[in-house]
Amino acid sequence: MVNFVSPGVYTIEKDISDYSPSINTSIVGIVGFASKGPTNKATLITNQNNLVRTFGPPMESIPGQALEGSLEILEQTSQLYFVRAVTDSAADASAIMSTGGCPSVIVSGGSPIGEGFGMTSALTLRIQSYNNEGVAQFPDNGGAGRDFSLAIGDGTSGQAEAIRSVVGGSLDSDHVGVFDGNDPAGLALSGAIVGAYAGSGAYIQVSACSAATFDTDHLVSCLAPVAAQHSTNSNFGASGDKHVAGRSLLSYACRAYGATFTKTGADSVAYSVVSLYEGDGYNGGTRPDGTTSGNSITVSPLGSQNFFVNLNEDGVTAESFKVSYVGSGAFIEDIINTGETNLTSDTIKGNIVKGDVDAVAAKLTDFGGKTSTLAGTTSFDLTTQFLNPANSPDGTGTADTAVTYEAETDGVRWNKLVQDAAENLTGGDNGTGTDSENNTALIGDAAADPKTGMQVLDEDLLNIGIALVPGIANQSVQNNLVTLAETTQNFLTLLAPPYAIGSVQNAIDWTNGKSSTTAGSRSSALNSSYAAVYWPWIKVFSVFDGKDRWFDPAIYGARQMAYTDSVADSWFAPAGYRRGRLTKPIETEVKLNQGDRDSLYSGGNIINPIVAFPQQGITIWGQRTAQRSPTALDRINVRRLMIYIRKIILASTRRFVFEPNDEFTWTQIEGVMNPFLDDIRRRRGITQFRVVCDATVNTPVRIDRNELWTKVIIKPTKTAEILIFEINLTNQSAQLGTL
Numbered sequence: 001m002v003n004f005v006s007p008g009v010y011t012i013e014k015d016i017s018d019y020s021p022s023i024n025t026s027i028v029g030i031v032g033f034a035s036k037g038p039t040n041k042a043t044l045i046t047n048q049n050n051l052v053r054t055f056g057p058p059m060e061s062i063p064g065q066a067l068e069g070s071l072e073i074l075e076q077t078s079q080l081y082f083v084r085a086v087t088d089s090a091a092d093a094s095a096i097m098s099t100g101g102c103p104s105v106i107v108s109g110g111s112p113i114g115e116g117f118g119m120t121s122a123l124t125l126r127i128q129s130y131n132n133e134g135v136a137q138f139p140d141n142g143g144a145g146r147d148f149s150l151a152i153g154d155g156t157s158g159q160a161e162a163i164r165s166v167v168g169g170s171l172d173s174d175h176v177g178v179f180d181g182n183d184p185a186g187l188a189l190s191g192a193i194v195g196a197y198a199g200s201g202a203y204i205q206v207s208a209c210s211a212a213t214f215d216t217d218h219l220v221s222c223l224a225p226v227a228a229q230h231s232t233n234s235n236f237g238a239s240g241d242k243h244v245a246g247r248s249l250l251s252y253a254c255r256a257y258g259a260t261f262t263k264t265g266a267d268s269v270a271y272s273v274v275s276l277y278e279g280d281g282y283n284g285g286t287r288p289d290g291t292t293s294g295n296s297i298t299v300s301p302l303g304s305q306n307f308f309v310n311l312n313e314d315g316v317t318a319e320s321f322k323v324s325y326v327g328s329g330a331f332i333e334d335i336i337n338t339g340e341t342n343l344t345s346d347t348i349k350g351n352i353v354k355g356d357v358d359a360v361a362a363k364l365t366d367f368g369g370k371t372s373t374l375a376g377t378t379s380f381d382l383t384t385q386f387l388n389p390a391n392s393p394d395g396t397g398t399a400d401t402a403v404t405y406e407a408e409t410d411g412v413r414w415n416k417l418v419q420d421a422a423e424n425l426t427g428g429d430n431g432t433g434t435d436s437e438n439n440t441a442l443i444g445d446a447a448a449d450p451k452t453g454m455q456v457l458d459e460d461l462l463n464i465g466i467a468l469v470p471g472i473a474n475q476s477v478q479n480n481l482v483t484l485a486e487t488t489q490n491f492l493t494l495l496a497p498p499y500a501i502g503s504v505q506n507a508i509d510w511t512n513g514k515s516s517t518t519a520g521s522r523s524s525a526l527n528s529s530y531a532a533v534y535w536p537w538i539k540v541f542s543v544f545d546g547k548d549r550w551f552d553p554a555i556y557g558a559r560q561m562a563y564t565d566s567v568a569d570s571w572f573a574p575a576g577y578r579r580g581r582l583t584k585p586i587e588t589e590v591k592l593n594q595g596d597r598d599s600l601y602s603g604g605n606i607i608n609p610i611v612a613f614p615q616q617g618i619t620i621w622g623q624r625t626a627q628r629s630p631t632a633l634d635r636i637n638v639r640r641l642m643i644y645i646r647k648i649i650l651a652s653t654r655r656f657v658f659e660p661n662d663e664f665t666w667t668q669i670e671g672v673m674n675p676f677l678d679d680i681r682r683r684r685g686i687t688q689f690r691v692v693c694d695a696t697v698n699t700p701v702r703i704d705r706n707e708l709w710t711k712v713i714i715k716p717t718k719t720a721e722i723l724i725f726e727i728n729l730t731n732q733s734a735q736l737g738t739l
Helices: 048-055 066-073 159-167 332-338 370-375 435-443 453-457 475-488 504-511 553-567 594-601 636-656 663-682 700-704
Strands: 028-032 042-045 080-084 092-101 104-107 123-130 146-150 176-180 191-195 203-209 253-257 269-278 295-302 306-313 316-323 348-354 383-385 401-403 415-417 466-468 492-495 531-535 538-542 547-551 607-613 617-620 686-692 711-716
Touching: 028 066, 028 453, 042 048, 048 066, 048 080, 066 080, 066 547, 066 553, 080 453, 092 295, 092 348, 104 203, 123 191, 191 203, 295 316, 306 415, 435 453, 435 475, 453 475, 466 475, 466 553, 475 492, 492 553, 492 636, 504 594, 504 607, 531 553, 547 553, 553 607, 553 617, 594 607, 636 663, 636 711, 663 686, 663 711
Parallel strands: 028 080, 028 466, 466 492, 492 531, 531 607
Antiparallel strands: 042 080, 092 269, 092 415, 104 191, 123 146, 123 203, 176 191, 203 253, 269 348, 295 306, 306 316, 538 547, 607 617, 686 711
């Protein structure tokens, strides 16, 4: 403590308000398979919609009942951790999106030449932009195109700059834009009119008029000089921009076409979209009822530079990203940040690929240099311009003149994803295989970094109180989960014999390690206070396929524990008419009578029966753990009480580590523990308790070993499972007050 040596007023703050924290006792951990979502990671799920959106709906083709069980349990708790297991066969789903060049007309950036028009005269452009399906985008002038009027300048501004100021430049119009370009040949070509749509079916038509209002009487012969991007070659290096070699004059009406590059092969350039995780739940397709399933990708243009990449879920847009190749990397997670959404996809990632190889090294620093970085340069083919706008490059029109173009070694190339029909993701695999492979995946690897399978549950921060692998009755999987529960002491494991095991005797034999059934062979007996067994299976209507399904009864054991925690406390028995009645099931696999229940629950047997009572309904009618020894821990309510007490002790007393091992610290520990245990007593969890933290337990030898001991003695509240009413008959002369 600081020593005060001069006069003054000082304050010292000491926090001695120690208390024991509260924890949620109904957090459930479920391990199993799914068709999508994160793998080998404990993912927090807070509601049913969140579960289906993240891991997909339950399907009969998925081994086990992890998804079905999670949906049922989430009706009673808002915190569940789902661990999705996968085998080595798991695969991402992917789609290859077409990349193409936008049609463009190169315009002069310097002083105009030609037939008396220029920046000192009015100039009107009529532009029509067509998408990849050939549909006109400007409805203006009866579909002929939109007019862009350039104001009269001083004759010194470049033509491209003037056009860009009207059309919109890099901010672009909805369907056309004007951009500055490169001019390695010194031909004053510093701009281009670019259509907003990429692909060989997309084109633009440009006409120029030397008047403030467009009319055919004032058509001009050139844009001084003009060239068109007419790219049909599938080789990316031969698909780009072309300019006139010299200052040739072209027609007043210029029609230019775009290009679509091949998706695969040595010269291919495409956009690869891949699911973030493995699974066939991402594969797009059509269900038998005609509805759309899975994920697909669509592209929506946004001006001549940007576009939207839309991720569709079951045919409905789930995510939409504004994307640009300008100043960004190859992955969608990077390039979507050029838009105002600034989001990261929860489902997909995207990457530009050339020759089927990721172009990770090609960071895209500018729009103009994008494709040249990927493709290099080659010479261009002979192409044709058309005096008549009705002519087209498919051979149906007549070429009035032909112009040879030379290659630009550093040409500007306006490329983007091609707007087309929805592209389905394909090739995803759930990562399930043989029973042996599935069991290995469920058990996981504790030595791996990060851990896999059920080993992921070995994390104190998760605070899991209940764990199960529903629908899987393999003894290796179940035994490993029980062992994990005993090792961590954090949760209770819920188990069940396999479906259709047979009679009551078969179920008893299974828990005792004497089962010889093919489906549920068990060679070792269950014996642990950290496990509980439920039987028989119960029938529930599944809303996902409209059928009645047999569900693992352990699912409803966990469900009723969560319900018990919400209406009482974890040390109340999750059984009986008050807290064990099941309202959703419609039938039990086996009808149990009194003799059956006696056999399952007594004589060292450990099965908690689920009984269909004629009037009261289907009810959990037992709360035994799998411990064979007759101690207080052979009951679920006591084991859950002890799990709760241990977690609270750890959370509330770690602060005393490295404190002085003396009477003051001992008193502080008792001050924390006594109110906590007294609260449990008042809430009917224990009947009596005592906390001893003094010199009787902290002997000099223990203190010398740097150990601080505290002895906690509790009497857990026992449940009244057998109610006996002694009925005495007496004669009329008896005095009842003396009996």
